[in-house]
Structure formats: C-alpha cells, structure tokens
Amino acid sequence: MDSSVGSDRVMSMVQALVTRVGGVVPPQEYAALTQLAYNLLEPAPPVSPPSPRLVTVLIVDLRGFSSLAETCSSAALIGLLTPFFEQMTALIHAHGGFVDKFLGDGVMALFGAPHACDDHLRQALLCAARMQQAMVGINANNARLGLPEVHAGIGINTGEVMVGSFGPDDHREYTAIGDEVNFAARVESFSLRGQVLLSENSYLAARDSIEVGAMRRLQVKGRRGPVTLYEMLAVTGSERVEVPRVELRNSPRVEVELPLHFHRVDGKEVLQETHAGSIRNLSYDGMLAQLELELPTLSEINFRVNSDFATDVSGELYARALHTRPVANRFEISFAFTTSGTTGHEAVRRYVDQLLWGRP
Template identity: 45%
Template sequence: MQHQDRDQFIASVALVIAELYGQPPTLNLETTLQQRLNPLLDSFLFESQAIVATEATILIADIRGFTSLTEFFPPPALIASLNRYFQITSELVNHHGGWIDKFMGDAVMALFGAPQSRPDDLKRALICAVDMQRSMARINREAEANGEPSLYIGVAVNTGKVMAGSFGSSVYNEYTVIGDAVNLTSRMEAYSLRGQILLSEASYQAARDFIEIGAVNQVQVKGKSQPVTLYELRAIKHPVRLEVPPIEIRKSPRVQVDLPLAFRRVECKRILTERYFGRVNDLGYFGMNADLPLVLPPHTEILINLLGAGMSELGLETASDVYARVLRCHQIPGAYRTHLEFTSIGTRGHQQLKHYIDQLLWRG
C-alpha cells in the first residue's frame, strides 16, 4: 500500500469514527489512528502480499524529449501538462484492469497479471497502450490550439516471469515486481520513438494472431548476450480494430553526442576539394544533426568523414566516409544546425554506428 493510499484509508476510518460519535474528524484523531494502524497494516501487508513467482505483462510509458521542453515553456505550464499526462495514463491503466506500479520521473510503469491474473492480461495491456497513444494525440491537438506544450510518449510492453509481492521493511514497503522481464521492459522503452509502441519477442508471439506490426528492429541491450528483437505495434485487430496514430517521422532512436567531423560538398557527382569542419550533436541509425560553419540549402549532398575522437567513439579503426543529404538548416549562435539524412554508408560502418547508438541508449 502506497503512502498516499494509507493516508486516504486512515482519513476514511477517521471519518467513519467521527460520524458514529456525531463529531467532526480532528487532526488528533487521524494522528492517533496512524500511530495505531500503520504497524498493523505493515504486518497485514507482509502476510497477505507474500512474494510469489508469476507471469505478468509490464507496460512502461515515458515522455520523449521532456528535458528539451523545459527550455521553451515555463514550469507551471510543464507541470500542468505533466499532471494531465499522469492523470490520463493512470485512468487508462485502471480502466483496462491494470495496476499502476510506480511513477519514475516522467515515466509510468503498469502491471497486467499482478497482483491479479486474468487470461487476457496481454490483450488488455496492448489495448491500454494504444489508448494511451490515441489519448495523447488528442490532448496534444488541444494543447497546440491553446499554445501549450505537446507531450509525446514512447511505450514498451513485455511479458515474462517476475517475482511479485511486498518488498521493503517495516519502515517502508510497497507492492511491486522484480526480475529480468522488468529490466528488459525498461531497456526496451529507451528505443521507442514518439508515439510508438514496442513489443518484446514474448509479447509479439503471444499476440501475433490479433495484432498488426510495423518495423522490426534488432538491438543490443544491457544484460543480454544476444540481440533483442523489438516489434512496432501498428494496430489491434479485435475485438475492435484500434490503430496507433502515426506521429514520429524519425526511423530510429536518437542519442545526444559531441563528435568532430569534416565534410566536403558534392556537386554533379563530383567531390569538391574544399574541406569544412563541424561537430555532430545528435545521431541516429539513418541520420544526424551537426553544427556546421556555413549554410547548406536543402538537398545539398555532402561527404562526411568522422575524425579522431569521433572514430574511436564509434569503434572505427580507419576513417569512415558517409554520404548525406541536407534536410533543413537553421542558424544558432556561432554555427548552423543542420539536419542530415544518410544516403550511402558501408555495411560495416552502419553496423558499428548502430552498435554505438544502442550502447549509449542502454547506458542511459
């Protein structure tokens, strides 16, 4: 039982006692009840919520890019948006028969199958995940119309064996789950894009008859010797069709970096001789953002060469050439932030790039 749940319970008991004696509840009464009932509750919870091995579906939803929003919106606006997000996700978890395990910063972890198990735990978790994305899309449209910040979430769903029960001590304890399945869900969530729902192999295999998937990605995660396959959930086919609203135009996760690069322009399939230097600040499987010393119009082709520290960071033994196309560019103090899409990169170079990004994601 969480701290706030105990407070509500004791306040309700105080109200019942006050009504029986025909007097309004007092602070002294609630304080006395807390002193007398809390030890009894501790003992009861430890006995009634013994730690057991069970199967559960874990859902973790996390806001994408929340830190960057703090640069553009005042705290009151962000707090209001954050509380609205917690309210909506909590209501949906309860509506679909799940259990809110905890809030972790701007993330929500929910359980389906613990403490109460049902035959359709996975299906209810997936419907809940889709409803979360559909609800966030709706409130973001309303937020944008009112000039308020939009919040985008990524969701991970995994099914597996966990240890469930009351963990802690007589001083503080709570019902939760632990185990490899929980750790994997947390790692998976880092790979989800804005508006995306990712499924583990276990969840996909159990749900494949009633879902539609999109992209499939193999990633390396901490604690696993072999790559983990992640499946993008696009739609649930029955009992009623529910589609995940398309939001994110990116094709891969992104990581913040600070790597040196050199580049030359390519015109009419000819590499020009003049060389420029810049720094990569954002990196994905298929593109990057870089701060460059000059304006490059959209569709400009360039040849990028990662230098020194950039090569060693990526694990490259020799200079790696990557062809890229400019998508857009805008001025920042002292440079031009340029968004680039890779157009040509060798197989080994791409594998090393992907491995580097995956490592940064699970380290974070």
C-alpha cells in the same frame, strides 16, 4: 502482522465497496478500487509475499521531456504533466492494470498483478494503443493553451517476475522486480515518438491479434545476444484499435553541409566523449548525417544546435539512429529527433524555414 493478512485487508476493502454498490462492478472500476485500496493501506505490513507471476509490464514515457524541462516554466511543466498522468492512469485502470510507479515523466504499469488474469497481454496492448490515441487529444489541448507538443514512447514486455510487497516494515511497496522488468525498461528506451514497441515474448504471444510494422534487431544491455523488437501498429480481433502514426518524414527536407559534434547517450546518461561528423540534409523532425563512428540501430545521440544553424536561438537536441549504411570510409545514418518543443528543436525548424522560404 502476517503478510497474508495485508492481502486480506485489501480484498476485504474492495469486497466491502463492491457489496455496497450492489455486487456488480465493471472490471475497470474493480481495478481502480484495488489500486486505491493498496494505496490507502501503504505503508503497512506486507500486502502479499513476493511470488513468481507471469505478467505484462507496460512503461510509457514522454520523449525528450528532460530537455523540455530546461526551457519551460514550472507552471507549463505542470500543465503538460497533469493531463498526461491523469489520462495514462485512467487508461491503465480501464484495462484492468495496476499503476506500479511514476517514473518522473513516465508511468510503469502491471497487467496480470496483483490479480491474475488470462488476457493481461491483450489488455496491455489495447491500453498502449489507446494511450497513443490519447496523446493526440492531449496535444490538441496543448495547442489551445499555447503549450508545446509532447509525444510518448511505450515499451511492453511479457515474462515471469517476482511480484509482491518489498521493503522494510515501516515502508513497503507493492511492485514487480526481475530481469523481465528491466528488459521492459530497455524496450521502452528504444521507442520513438508515438511508437509502441514490443519485446519478442509479447510479440510471439500476441502475433495472431496484432499488426506490426518495423522490426529491429539490436544488441541490448543485459542480454547475451541480439534481440528483436517489433513496432505495433494495431490491435485486431473482436475490436480493432490503431496506434496513430506520428509521421517523421512529411516535413520538408533541405540539403545542407553542417558540422556535427555529438555525444552518445547510454540510458539517461550523456557520455563525455565527443564524436564528429556532418549533417547532409535536415527536416523539422530528423536529419541525414555522415559520421566517422558506426552507430547501432536505435542508439541515441545528443548534440547542440548552435550558430552553425544561423538562427537567434540555440539548445540541445536528442536524436535516434534509424538506418545506417557505409559510404567510403564513413557511415551515413538517418536520425529521427526524439525531442520536440525545445529551443534546440525550434532552432532547427527556423533554420529549415529560412532555407526554404527565406524567412526566420
């Protein structure tokens, strides 16, 4: 079948549904209908031939979910993931986006494809802010159900990609490929709990209608020179939508002197080489450490909370480097923990409480 026929089938299905309800369908419902039509027609001959398109790619991912999965039951994991996927998908459709794929504990969405629209970036930004707002409600419900907190990181990038149906005739998938998609994934990987991080492309195109906080200049795999990432705080304009703050520094902080043996993390891979250092102060959500190794800003480490913390639980923790300064022949680095609800995180909380209040 000709590839254009596949696209015609999708549009015919959507138009038929629109006609049946009187010809007036809000944009968000039209987006949901289009998504459903593509899903129903796959696997089919090509829905549309791959072609270049300027789009905005949004990737939302749960922080530290892999560690959480090691300690939670299957029922608990389903209880955590189901409302997350339901609400993220609903918000993507509500802003005219297209769910490209589910990524284990994350979602990748396209704005500006399959159907072009002039405000795809703004819709993606509004969607991201409301996703983080939705996480507040998700965690309130988790608390009522006795489930751990979960937090999402979001990365957004705007650029030209190839969009269309890819794959053999017996299994085709509508998706986007290209360097800008890969870069969106890199942007997302640097986001902390509750953050929305923008690439420079997205920031420059939207800077008159957003508020930003921290800017990070760093080296990213696949890019020749350093790049700048921007933390979005709010979308402004005709409506103001704020990103809720997940404060990492409000918890009490205690002075400690603990050995630290850690591994660097590259993407999703924990590297084998062990590095040494010491933890100088500690809170529920972060730490200050002195290391022999200088770490780039926003790089991630993995370490094990063990008997040094004098608690009856132990486990792994992941942490992201925020600020670095040289001290003598070492480097003093502040870290934010990127995992919560795990046994490792619980061990830290108990240890801090024990030092503060004399109780486990």
